[in-house]
Amino acid sequence: MTENEPGRGGSIEIIQREMTAFARRARATAARMHPELSLVSYTLLGHLEDRGGCRATDLAAYYTLDKSTISRQVAALERAGLVERRPDPADQRVQVLHLTGRGTGVLAQVTDSRRVAFRERLAGWSGPDLERFAEYLSRYNAGVGEE
Template identity: 50%
Template structure:
């Protein structure tokens, strides 16, 4: 049984490799969207709509970064803004039809990539990885 320090070193290295690979893969699977823009569009889709401040809080980004991404998404016709009926100083952001179509295609390609990657894994191993990732990410929420 490896010691905890050695295991933590491996985890750190492997997560770093994972992050680099994820950015590279994202650029291949949906070159029309940056990883950040894709993530924001996906968040809007999953939640139906949101405010810019919601994106900043969810992704731990500063408002200027979010503003630039929103401007890019809007310029590309991937999102629409609507006045917030509860606070007219704010705007509600939603994925446009074009944005949803782009996101659907990107997600289909990403899912196919995962399917290929896990071809030789058993169902129990895939389920265990899913459980570990859920647990890992939930710890960050605490």
């Protein structure tokens, strides 16, 4: 009864393979495009921009990375002048992280060049296909971490 859609398993197989291939490639591609901002740094900066600043612990929780990893990443970003730490008057333990002007600029620049790359890559796609693809990806990712 459950087997009257012969294409279902095949589609899942393809999705699995393609997602795997993409994942394997992604970091290296990103690094090639922006040697000065790894995929991880980029996402961290992006989060800071979205939230208008947050704590290291929040980053760790959001990205399920160890706090030591975040600590060092943030230290590097600070050294690079992209992020600054501000004390939290309500809690002396906390440092609130904010983008600097330079950080905002670099983030915008990288975002932009990524946008261009994606636009080119998707140039031949129809509007409805793009919409559906975007919707599928969102749906797929939304199911993460809920198991």
